[in-house]
Amino acid sequence: MTSNTNNRPFSKIIIAGAGPSGLLLALLLAQHGIPTIVLEAWSWLDTRLRAVQYGVPATRLFRRAGLLEDFRDASIPKFPTICWRRSADGEKLAEIDMSLVEGEEDRMTVLALGEIIQIMYKHCIDPKKSRGLIDIRFNHRVTGTGQDPDKAWVDVEIGKEDEEKKHERLDADYVIGCDGAGSAVRKSLFGHEWPGQTFGCRFMVQNVYYDGFEKHGWEGGNYMVDNDHWGLIARRGHGGLWRVTYGDPVPGLTDEEYLARRPWHFKNMLPGNPDPDQYRIEHNNIYNIHNRCVDTFKVGRILLAADAAHICNPMGGYGCMTACLDVGGLADCFIGYYDGLAGEEILDTYATVRREIFLKYVDARSVKNLDRVAKSDPWTVADTDPFFGIVKELNKDPEEMKRFLMKVSSIEHDFTRYYDKPSGTNGAAKGAAEGIPRDSGVEGIEAEVALHTEAV
Numbered sequence: 509m510t511s512n513t514n515n516r517p518f519s520k521i522i523i524a525g526a527g528p529s530g531l532l533l534a535l536l537l538a539q540h541g542i543p544t545i546v547l548e549a550w551s552w553l554d555t556r557l558r559a560v561q562y563g564v565p566a567t568r569l570f571r572r573a574g575l576l577e578d579f580r581d582a583s584i585p586k587f588p589t590i591c592w593r594r595s596a597d598g599e600k601l602a603e604i605d606m607s608l609v610e611g612e613e614d615r616m617t618v619l620a621l622g623e624i625i626q627i628m629y630k631h632c633i634d635p636k637k638s639r640g641l642i643d644i645r646f647n648h649r650v651t652g653t654g655q656d657p658d659k660a661w662v663d664v665e666i667g668k669e670d671e672e673k674k675h676e677r678l679d680a681d682y683v684i685g686c687d688g689a690g691s692a693v694r695k696s697l698f699g700h701e702w703p704g705q706t707f708g709c710r711f712m713v714q715n716v717y718y719d720g721f722e723k724h725g726w727e728g729g730n731y732m733v734d735n736d737h738w739g740l741i742a743r744r745g746h747g748g749l750w751r752v753t754y755g756d757p758v759p760g761l762t763d764e765e766y767l768a769r770r771p772w773h774f775k776n777m778l779p780g781n782p783d784p785d786q787y788r789i790e791h792n793n794i795y796n797i798h799n800r801c802v803d804t805f806k807v808g809r810i811l812l813a814a815d816a817a818h819i820c821n822p823m824g825g826y827g828c829m830t831a832c833l834d835v836g837g838l839a840d841c842f843i844g845y846y847d848g849l850a851g852e853e854i855l856d857t858y859a860t861v862r863r864e865i866f867l868k869y870v871d872a873r874s875v876k877n878l879d880r881v882a883k884s885d886p887w888t889v890a891d892t893d894p895f896f897g898i899v900k901e902l903n904k905d906p907e908e909m910k911r912f913l914m915k916v917s918s919i920e921h922d923f924t925r926y927y928d929k930p931s932g933t934n935g936a937a938k939g940a941a942e943g944i945p946r947d948s949g950v951e952g953i954e955a956e957v958a959l960h961t962e963a964v
C-alpha cells in the first residue's frame with residue numbers, strides 16, 4: 509500500500525463511523541486535499557437523542573470547518589441563561605448569564621446532534637465543500653481490523669439489516685476508529701473490556717412539550733440538583749421543544765419499569781409539578797452511562813478518536829465537544845504529515861496528548877459535574893461547592909464573566925506547534941489550525957472553572 513503518487517507519505521485513510529467525529533474528520537481532511545473513505549454500519553445517520561450543546565472549543569472547530577453558519581441557522585436564536593436549581597423547590601442555586609456572549613461568534617452551539625450530523629453529512633457530500641474527496645459508504649459494518657508494516661485493513665460486512673451480507677477486506681495507509689462507544693475498531697485491538705467505570709443508574713432522555721416551563725419563567729439550561737431527581741432540563745428546539753434528562757438512581761430495572769417511574773420524576777423536577785396529562789413526550793432514549801478510556805489511542809497504523817477512545821457521562825456536555833477536539837487535532841497531525849511539515853511521529857503525539865487531556869481534565873471534571881447534581885446536599889451545596897462560589901464572584905463583573913466564558917481551554921491543543929518546516933511550501937497546510945488558538949497551559953482552579961463553564 510502506502511502509494512505515494514505526488515510524493516505524499518500516504519494516500520488512503522479509512523474512517524469507521526459516520527457520526528460527528530467521523531464526518532468532521534473527513535471534512536477537515538478533505539478541505540486540505542486529503543481523501544477518505546467513511547464506512548457507516550447502518551443505512552442511516554444516527555438520530556437518537558444525545559448531545560445538544562457544544563462548548564466554545566467545539567464551536568471554534570465548527571467555524572473552521574465551515575459548518576457554523578448552518579448550525580446557527582438551524583439552532584434556536586437565544587439561549588440566555590444556564591442555572592443550577594434545587595429540584596425540591598425550583599430555587600436557583602447559581603446562574604450564568606449567557607446573553608453576555610450572545611454577540612460572540614464562537615459562543616456555545618446549541619443544536620440536537622441528529623441535526624448536527626445531517627448538516628455535516630450535507631457538507632461532506634457537497635463537492636464545493638469537500639472537493640469530492642469523501643466517499644461515504646452506508647451499510648458497511650466494520651467487523652475487524654488488521655495491519656502489517658505497509659498497510660492497515662478493515663473487514664467489512666456489507667448489506668442492509670435484512671439482506672444477505674457480503675464480506676470484503678478494504679485496505680488503507682491508516683484506519684481511524686470513529687465508530688462510537690461500542691467501537692468494533694477498539695474491540696479488534698483490545699477486546700471488550702476497557703478501563704473505567706459504569707455508573708449504577710439509567711439515564712432517561714426525552715423531548716418534551718410542556719407550557720409550564722414558560723409559564724414559570726424557565727429558560728435556557730437548568731441543571732437539577734437532587735439525590736433522587738437530578739438531571740438537566742433545557743430548551744432544545746423551535747416551537748416550545750424542551751429536553752428533559754434525568755438519571756434514575758435505581759439499578760437493574762427493565763425499560764418498562766423505568767418508564768413507569770417517569771411521571772414521578774417529572775412531578776418532582778418540572779416547574780408546577782405536573783401530571784402526565786399536562787405534558788407531551790415526543791421521543792425518548794434510555795442509556796447506561798460510563799467514564800472510560802483506552803490505554804492507547806494508536807496501535808501502529810490504527811488510531812482511535814472520540815467515543816471509540818473514551819467516553820464520559822453526559823453531565824456537562826463534554827462528550828461530543830471532546831470528540832470534535834480529538835478529530836480537529838488528528839486532522840492537523842495528518843495535514844502536517846501529508847504536507848511534509850511533520851514526520852509520522854506526530855500521530856503518536858496526537859495519541860499521547862489527547863489521551864492525557866481526557867484523563868486529566870475531561871474524565872475528572874465530568875465526574876465532578878455528575879456528583880454536583882446527583883450527590884451533593886441540595887440545601888447546602890450553593891455555599892459549599894467552590895465552583896458555585898467562583899460563579900458568584902464572576903457574576904459581580906460582567907466583563908470578567910464574558911472573558912471567562914470565551915477563554916481558551918486546557919482541553920484544546922494546537923498540534924501545528926509540532927510542525928517543524930515552514931508552512932506555505934505547497935499551500936495545503938496553510939490555515940490548518942485556523943480558529944484554534946494556542947492552548948493556555950492554564951492549570952489549577954482557573955482551568956477547572958473554565959472547563960466547568962465550557963461544559964455547561
Ligand SMILES: Cc1cc2nc3c(=O)[nH]c(=O)nc-3n(C[C@H](O)[C@H](O)[C@H](O)COP(=O)(O)OP(=O)(O)OC[C@H]3O[C@@H](n4cnc5c(N)ncnc54)[C@H](O)[C@@H]3O)c2cc1C
Pocket residue numbers: 524525526527528529530547548549550553554557558559560561562563621648649650651686687688689690691692693711713753795813814815816822824825826827828829830831
Ligand atoms: C444522553 C446523552 C446526552 C449527551 N449530551 C451531550 C452534549 O450535550 N454535549 C456533548 O458534547 N456531548 C454529549 N453527549 C455525548 C455525545 O453524544 C458523544 O460524545 C458523541 O456522539 C460521540 O461522537 P462519535 O462520533 O465518537 O460517536 P457516535 O456519535 O456514537 O457515532 C459513531 C458512528 O459509528 C457508527 N458505527 C458504530 N459501529 C460501527 C461499525 N462497526 N462499523 C461502521 N460504523 C459503525 C454508528 O452507527 C455511528 O454512526 C451526550 C451523550 C448522551 C448519551
